Amino acid sequence: MAVLSRCSRAATAATTRTQTATATFSCILRALSPSFCSSSALNSETDLSNKKPAVLGTLKREPTGRNVQWVFLGCPGVGKGTYASRLSNLLGVPHIATGDLVRDELASSGPLSSQLKEIVNQGKLVSDEIIIELLSKRLEAGEAKGESGFILDGFPRTIRQAEILEGVTDIELVVNLKLREEALLAKCLGRRICSECGGNYNVACIDIKAENGRPGMYMAPLPPPPQCATKLITRADDTEEVVKERLRIYHEMTQPVEEFYRSRGKLLEFDLPGGIPESWPKLLRALNLEYHEDKQSAAA
Numbered sequence: 001m002a003v004l005s006r007c008s009r010a011a012t013a014a015t016t017r018t019q020t021a022t023a024t025f026s027c028i029l030r031a032l033s034p035s036f037c038s039s040s041a042l043n044s045e046t047d048l049s050n051k052k053p054a055v056l057g058t059l060k061r062e063p064t065g066r067n068v069q070w071v072f073l074g075c076p077g078v079g080k081g082t083y084a085s086r087l088s089n090l091l092g093v094p095h096i097a098t099g100d101l102v103r104d105e106l107a108s109s110g111p112l113s114s115q116l117k118e119i120v121n122q123g124k125l126v127s128d129e130i131i132i133e134l135l136s137k138r139l140e141a142g143e144a145k146g147e148s149g150f151i152l153d154g155f156p157r158t159i160r161q162a163e164i165l166e167g168v169t170d171i172e173l174v175v176n177l178k179l180r181e182e183a184l185l186a187k188c189l190g191r192r193i194c195s196e197c198g199g200n201y202n203v204a205c206i207d208i209k210a211e212n213g214r215p216g217m218y219m220a221p222l223p224p225p226p227q228c229a230t231k232l233i234t235r236a237d238d239t240e241e242v243v244k245e246r247l248r249i250y251h252e253m254t255q256p257v258e259e260f261y262r263s264r265g266k267l268l269e270f271d272l273p274g275g276i277p278e279s280w281p282k283l284l285r286a287l288n289l290e291y292h293e294d295k296q297s298a299a300a
Helices: 002-032 054-058 080-091 098-108 113-121 128-144 159-168 181-190 240-262 276-286
Strands: 069-073 095-097 150-153 173-178 191-194 200-202 206-208 217-219 267-271
Touching (some): 069 240, 080 150, 128 159, 173 240
Parallel strands (some): 069 173, 173 267
């Protein structure tokens, strides 16, 4: 009975922590979302067949300062961070990547560090409770700095997370990035990080020939500058075994989230045709955005 009592108290405490984290998350999102009480960009009569989300028709050609509330979906390693970060700079809203939040917590040696290390090294998904707690801390810090709007990257990853998010704010658009699996695996295994500055690079040169009616694909490496070249390290979880496990978990648990947003008319699916120089301008066109930048920055 004593054991059952302790288990019951532990379960109750865990539930209370989850509810508290979710409540905090909700309050902060409401504060950051000036359009929370406004009607959705899509109504129930919207024709969802082969149409882009209606919000895309409202974007201005000069997007700076727009307080968007967007989500980026896609398999691990597809490039969510790369394109979300670029759009964050273009639109003037914060890019919040849950993967970065987890890595920052790991590096901090905080109370969640050892628990997260075991989860990440096994390629498993971090629990809703932990993710919401980390997001709440990040959003609270952003609110204190006067941030408004956001581009979420890595959240939601489960239906439950999507339902929590749907219940506390009005997500306008969900961009679902797609990349063929052989390119995705090569990209993940080619990722490198500078141990000194934290910069992200990729040593993989992906050159897939056209065959059986499928177009070819070329993605050049993203080499580091000379000062970082000798300081590159590989993430502990970027092994073939762990990457394949992450992809399996994604297809099993996260793809239903795509249908969740597709059924609400908020999903924009974008197949990456190649590397950044080829994909970035096409993504901007798909989003009805226009931005003039020189060729050097486009290839960065």
